[in-house]
Amino acid sequence: MEEGIPLVIPEVNPEAMEGIKVGMGKGALIANPNCSTIICLMAVTPLHKHAKVQRMVVSTYQAASGAGAAAMEELELQTREVLEGKPPTCDIFKQQYAFNLFSHNAPILSNGYNEEEMKLVKETRKIWNDMNVKVTATCIRVPVMRAHAESVNLQFQQPLDEDTAKDILKSAPGVVVIDDRASNHFPTPLEVSNKDNVAVGRIRRDLSQDGNQGLDIFVCGDQIRKGAALNAIQIAEMLL
Amino acid sequence: MEEGIPLVIPEVNPEAMEGIKVGMGKGALIANPNCSTIICLMAVTPLHKHAKVQRMVVSTYQAASGAGAAAMEELELQTREVLEGKPPTCDIFKQQYAFNLFSHNAPILSNGYNEEEMKLVKETRKIWNDMNVKVTATCIRVPVMRAHAESVNLQFQQPLDEDTAKDILKSAPGVVVIDDRASNHFPTPLEVSNKDNVAVGRIRRDLSQDGNQGLDIFVCGDQIRKGAALNAIQIAEMLL
Numbered sequence: 001m002e003e004g005i006p007l008v009i010p011e012v013n014p015e016a017m018e019g020i021k022v023g024m025g026k027g028a029l030i031a032n033p034n035c036s037t038i039i040c041l042m043a044v045t046p047l048h049k050h051a052k053v054q055r056m057v058v059s060t061y062q063a064a065s066g067a068g069a070a071a072m073e074e075l076e077l078q079t080r081e082v083l084e085g086k087p088p089t090c091d092i093f094k095q096q097y098a099f100n101l102f103s104h105n106a107p108i109l110s111n112g113y114n115e116e117e118m119k120l121v122k123e124t125r126k127i128w129n130d131m132n133v134k135v136t137a138t139c140i141r142v143p144v145m146r147a148h149a150e151s152v153n154l155q156f157q158q159p160l161d162e163d164t165a166k167d168i169l170k171s172a173p174g175v176v177v178i179d180d181r182a183s184n185h186f187p188t189p190l191e192v193s194n195k196d197n198v199a200v201g202r203i204r205r206d207l208s209q210d211g212n213q214g215l216d217i218f219v220c221g222d223q224i225r226k227g228a229a230l231n232a233i234q235i236a237e238m239l240l
Numbered sequence: 241m242e243e244g245i246p247l248v249i250p251e252v253n254p255e256a257m258e259g260i261k262v263g264m265g266k267g268a269l270i271a272n273p274n275c276s277t278i279i280c281l282m283a284v285t286p287l288h289k290h291a292k293v294q295r296m297v298v299s300t301y302q303a304a305s306g307a308g309a310a311a312m313e314e315l316e317l318q319t320r321e322v323l324e325g326k327p328p329t330c331d332i333f334k335q336q337y338a339f340n341l342f343s344h345n346a347p348i349l350s351n352g353y354n355e356e357e358m359k360l361v362k363e364t365r366k367i368w369n370d371m372n373v374k375v376t377a378t379c380i381r382v383p384v385m386r387a388h389a390e391s392v393n394l395q396f397q398q399p400l401d402e403d404t405a406k407d408i409l410k411s412a413p414g415v416v417v418i419d420d421r422a423s424n425h426f427p428t429p430l431e432v433s434n435k436d437n438v439a440v441g442r443i444r445r446d447l448s449q450d451g452n453q454g455l456d457i458f459v460c461g462d463q464i465r466k467g468a469a470l471n472a473i474q475i476a477e478m479l480l
Contacts, residue, residue: 059299112444134448204352208374
């Protein structure tokens with residue numbers, strides 16, 4: 001992600017397109033944010049606009065699709081092999097992925113974070129145009145095919161109770177709320193696969209924060225759809 | 241978890257055994273903490289003793305074994321069925337578990353947390369004998385067979401840099417450090433399965449906290465071994 005190139009999530013920061021429209025004839029570039037960033041910010045930004053996120057702690061549950069079609073094939077092949085008692089084929093991932101999980105394979109930087117995590121940190125700041133927002137992330141690859149999940153803990157500058165948060169999310173563009181406590185029904189990767197909307201649930205007041213300025217939420221999004229292709233198409237449509 | 245019954249993790253709070261030894265002839269009870277609590281506190285407590293945890297944010301990646309042997313069998317059966325294009329058998333879990341993940345099936349309480357998460361919150365306070373420590377948790381079931389993983393974000397009262405934290409963990413009882421940034425080698429459920437030690441890695445300074453009082457870590461532990469049976473045996477051995 002080069003400096004100076006706008007990152008755009010149409011529902012979140014359409015204003016970033018302005019500079020692009022001006023510069024279009026000069027070969028201006030725009031960029032799709034990282035999949036985990038898009039999925040997270042689709043759900044969090046409506047809340048941010050209401051009560052201003054001061055700090056965000058993210059733990060991801062990332063699908064094979066994020067590493068490409070061949071990675072999805074390798075997960076399936078490995079799973080068949082493991083069920084047959086054979087050693088797993090490790091071409092793309094250097095370890096067993098079937099029935100296992102591991103810290104994201106992106107290179108680790110000198111600060112101990114991997115590139116996937118630092119993208120979430122940096123891109124959030126860029127997209128929200130707030131260099132002070134505090135973000136930490138732990139990105140983990142899980143044996144799921146095509147949709148990411150993210151556990152997100154939020155600290156707000158203003159009070160934001162869970163009911164208001166739920167209402168905000170129910171009217172947020174590109175977001176659907178799946179939050180049924182009685183039936184224990186919340187977002188799952190399977191349920192959002194092949195869908196455009198990002199699903200959010202487990203919306204609750206964070207017991208570990210004083211007052212009413214903390215929330216915990218759980219978000220799922222199809223990594224291929226909104227996490228990549230759909231977002232790119234939406235950006236292109238804004239230019240036409 | 242009833243009030244007044246001591247919870248014991250031998251490496252963490254052996255002093256809780258004192259009351260038991262006194263009361264043994266009177267039919268005293270002791271309890272094994274929850275699996276996710278044990279695995280988390282095995283790694284975090286040595287750091288807590290050094291710099292006092294003020295707040296802890298946990299996101300879990302819990303294996304099928306936590307729901308019993310039949311749950312492990314259902315995950316395997318479902319995986320075979322899904323690979324053959326058949327609908328998955330859902331007797332124990334009411335949804336597809338193969339290649340999927342979901343919010344823990346434990347009942348949701350009125351505060352929006354499920355019982356598994358509240359165990360982590362309450363048991364941490366009890367085991368550390370600190371009713372003020374702030375803990376939040378999101379517990380997620382992932383399609384892994386027998387070891388839990390946990391992403392843990394920590395806020396300390398005293399400064400604690402990542403190198404000191406790593407040294408503390410290297411000498412912590414029942415804990416092994418797997419933290420190789422160069423080769424991107426960190427704890428995985430597969431690697432700790434059938435082992436007694438809890439593994440910890442991704443030890444790094446939390447960029448989202450000012451100063452040097454925040455850490456992020458990733459922990460894995462065999463849910464059946466240290467998460468349950470081994471801990472119980474260790475408690476029993478202390479009584480003999």
